[in-house]
Amino acid sequence: MKKTMLSLLAISATAISFSASAQFAKPEDAIKYRKAALTVTGAHFGRLGAMAQGRVSFDSKVATDNAEIVAAMAKLPWAAFGEGTDTGDTKAKSEIWTQNAKFKDYSEKFQAESIKLVAAAKAGREDGFKSAFSATAGTCKACHDDFRAK
Numbered sequence: 001m002k003k004t005m006l007s008l009l010a011i012s013a014t015a016i017s018f019s020a021s022a023q024f025a026k027p028e029d030a031i032k033y034r035k036a037a038l039t040v041t042g043a044h045f046g047r048l049g050a051m052a053q054g055r056v057s058f059d060s061k062v063a064t065d066n067a068e069i070v071a072a073m074a075k076l077p078w079a080a081f082g083e084g085t086d087t088g089d090t091k092a093k094s095e096i097w098t099q100n101a102k103f104k105d106y107s108e109k110f111q112a113e114s115i116k117l118v119a120a121a122k123a124g125r126e127d128g129f130k131s132a133f134s135a136t137a138g139t140c141k142a143c144h145d146d147f148r149a150k
Contacts, residue, residue: 027084034080035090041073045140048117052133063121063129070136071114078107091149103147110139 024030044066050056051063086097096103113136120132 024080024082027082028088030080030082030085031088031090034077034085037073037076037080041070041077044069044073045136048121048133049137052130052137058126058129060121060124060129064118067114067118067121071111071118074107074111074114078104093147093149096147099146103143106139106143106147110136110143113139 024033047056047066048063048070051058081092081096081103086092086094113132117129117132117136120128123129
């Protein structure tokens with residue numbers, strides 16, 4: 001049942017990511033959408049970070065559950081960085097639009113690493129999980145360093 005629900009979530013996330021930009025009536029709606037998607041991603045990624053840093057005991061099932069959510073959410077925010085969403089209540093730097101190919105590359109790397117993170121969590125080896133978490137966190141940091149205002 002849980003795998004079915006996660007599959008449906010992943011399918012929905014994919015469908016939403018393709019049509020998200022067409023769903024925003026106003027730029028503010030897109031900004032709210034991407035901020036919400038990134039907030040949910042960050043909450044689940046934080047739980048994984050606590051395990052990777054040893055603040056919480058490693059639990060393969062809990063890690064897998066959270067990593068699957070991160071991987072599904074990793075597909076969502078990018079369509080909401082469309083035209084007119086560079087101003088307003090956002091920390092997005094203008095470089096997102098002037099260096100869009102680089103931004104897209106970063107988003108694709110994050111998505112790819114999050115899939116590897118799921119596999120590592122499922123494997124149940126703490127060292128492999130920590131390594132995959134570090135690689136995924138590195139994609140977040142790179143994007144934040146280049147494209148997110150403080």
